[in-house]
Amino acid sequence: xxxxxxxxxxxxxxxxxxxxxxxxxxxxxxxxxxxxxxxxxxxxxxxxxxxxxxxxxxxxxxxxxxxxxxxxxxxxxxxxxxxxxxx
Numbered sequence: 001x002x003x004x005x006x007x008x009x010x011x012x013x014x015x016x017x018x019x020x021x022x023x024x025x026x027x028x029x030x031x032x033x034x035x036x037x038x039x040x041x042x043x044x045x046x047x048x049x050x051x052x053x054x055x056x057x058x059x060x061x062x063x064x065x066x067x068x069x070x071x072x073x074x075x076x077x078x079x080x081x082x083x084x085x086x087x
Contacts, residue, residue, distance in 0.1 A: 005081060007032040010046045010057040017070040018056040024074065030081070 007025065009032050011018035025032050035042045043053045050057055050065045057067045060080055066073045 004031055005060050006062060008035065008059045009033070010035045010037050010042065010050075010053075010055060012037050012055045015055045017068075017073075020070040021056045021058065021073065024070070 007030060009018070009021060009025075011022070011034055013036070022032075022034070035046070037043050037046060037053060037055050046057055047053050049059070050067065052067050054067050056070065056073065057065065058073055058077060059065050060077065064080055066076050
């Protein structure tokens with residue numbers, strides 16, 4: 001995908017919302033960088049960057065931060081990606 005948005009997700013392996021988010025991003029062919037919140041250094045990074053350590057956390061283009069359940073995130077992510085793709 002040309003000009004694909006930069007997406008970073010903070011997840012844990014057994015989190016159902018994390019798994020749903022990753023399945024959806026893959027189905028949409030949106031590349032992402034995944035960070036495992038089980039690693040204390042990664043958890044600290046997430047906390048410094050977003051103020052939370054709750055999985056999943058989605059960051060798009062380095063400035064948009066979403067956390068909470070995947071169904072809650074999805075609508076916000078889709079809206080942001082439509083803006084990103086239009087740019």
